[in-house]
Amino acid sequence: MRTYLGIDLGTANTLVYSKGKGIIINEPSVIAIERDKGEALSVGIEAKKMIGKTPSNIIAIRPLKDGVIADYDIALAMLKYFIKNAVGGFSILKPLVVVGIPTEATEVERQALREAALDGGAGKVYLIEEAMATAIGAGLNVEEPSGNMIVDIGGGTTEIAVISLGSIVLSKSIRVAGDELDEHIVEYIKNEHNILVGERTAEQIKMEVGNTFECDEYDNLSIEVIGLDILSGLPKRVNITGKEIRTAIKNPVSKIVENIKNAVESTPPELLSDIVNKGIFLAGGGAMIKGIKELIEKETLIRVVIADEPLTCVARGAGMALDNIKILENISKTRR
Template sequence: MRTYLGIDLGTANTLVYLKGKGIIINEPSVIAIDQNNGKILHVGIEAKKMIGKTPSNIIAIRPLKDGVIADYDVALVMMKHFITSSIGKLNFLKPTVVVGIPTDATEVERSALKEAALDAGAHRAFLIEEAMGTAIGAGLDVEEASGNMIVDIGGGTTEIAVISLGNIVLSKSIRIAGDEIDESIMEYIKDKHNILIGEKTAERIKMEIGNVFASKDYDELKMDIIGLDVLTGLPKNIELNGEDIREAIEKPVMKIVENIKIAVEATPPELLSDIVNKGICLAGGGAMLKGMKELIEKETLIRVVIAEEPLTCVARGAGMVIDKIDILENLEKNR
């Protein structure tokens, strides 16, 4: 029996939705390779554990950047691994797959992703804009004659879109998201404390005490970290608080918010009225950043609703749309 997969091939994580079972894979989009012989050592979780902790001949590669393929060969290996893991090695019928892609992806980037899916073992491959996948995965009725606004803050991109009658009415895809927030934390700690930290530490700081909306509760969040003192070359322990991290990530966060406001201002009045009544649907890892909901509400004066399971919306939507092939074909025709 043929299987149907929805894939969110994200810059930070790859999620796979298997029709009839739900999300079956949620792993980092990372591959560990031995440069001496080109051998693939690990894919996903085990590969991410090796970041910053490997000998010089072993490198951990993220084959996607800003939501699109940056290293085709490595992305192909990763996609093959996840597709095979999803359907099993003994299933000889190739799956039909739907893969999410940023709204502003170029034709070259779209072709590369579709080709990679087919080369990785798909029978048929469809692409769906991540904003549309998010909306469907969040349970919104995208086919009704009513406006829905989606904000999906992922690892590499933030997708902002207004959807009505099964089509994307307007969209903005900006390459500012979770990864840039992590980089801002690393830069802040280096500039303010003369300490170097790695990606994994920055991500942990973001998740534990990261916040974007001033409040006493957030200010009092505290966390101890160990980094490398650039002056002495020795390990150093410092304490960070919520106010520090809010300052550290203010610039990328406000860029995201400004683009949401631009999209709101560009929305046709009738659809904007619908959005005000329903609220803005917020998804992606950024939806879980403390205070993000409140900040967007304050800046747009529109209620914000965080999607159920915000991290898995794109993959679930990509899988669920298999039952709505007409939407997929319509999206491809209208591009």
């Protein structure tokens, strides 16, 4: 009678896990709005196709920034769409929903997300730190008296946490992640090649030739890019190499790695011993960037394990947490 949902309301993508069904929605966190009427025209995949290509009366918006709600009304419209699609048809009882949120989100940001989920059609809402959800979704036993270290590189934030006995021992949420890598790629191509490219092109470049570890294999990657020549105002084609993109994203990647190293240094010795034996678990879209595993291993001297299905860990973990209400209640108590 009641639907149980785990939601990863990400800056880049929204994923919904339904208990008993698995991941049922995986779409971009984008909504297209008719400017004058304020009506939603499309959400998700179709809306993302419109970014940078809409007429003046339509705007394609990403209502989340750095993992939290930046535009409440538009985020609410998007959340309503996803919850309605997840529940499907008529339901007597409103769904019980668990939503992932950045560890260092403010109480105002938490309340905005909680209210948006309730207004969007949820009957009851739990919030769960994305790092905890990632650990559960990665299949780790978070309740055992043993240290687990999670690094989740998403679209808006990178979540770093050490978990033991069902609680977060230490955590760090930095607003440096996939989106910032895209921004640095756009800026690099503008400065080095005098052409303008959009965020969708930058994301494609990152996925195809983006890398973080120096080696011939990655240096020799290349992709042809079409952009607007700043000098002539005409279209221009250039070949961008993997070596160039590694240079373009070096600064934000260095910030992520430095924060991981700081977390390792701050971990209590007994838990650190567990982490060295198990490895650091890496998830999120950033886990799929070429060479990131090798770079973190080189800098921390700890083995890195990329989680199975790293893109879906938060949504799966949020949904799976419904099987252990004790963890959710424990999280709620620590936030009071």
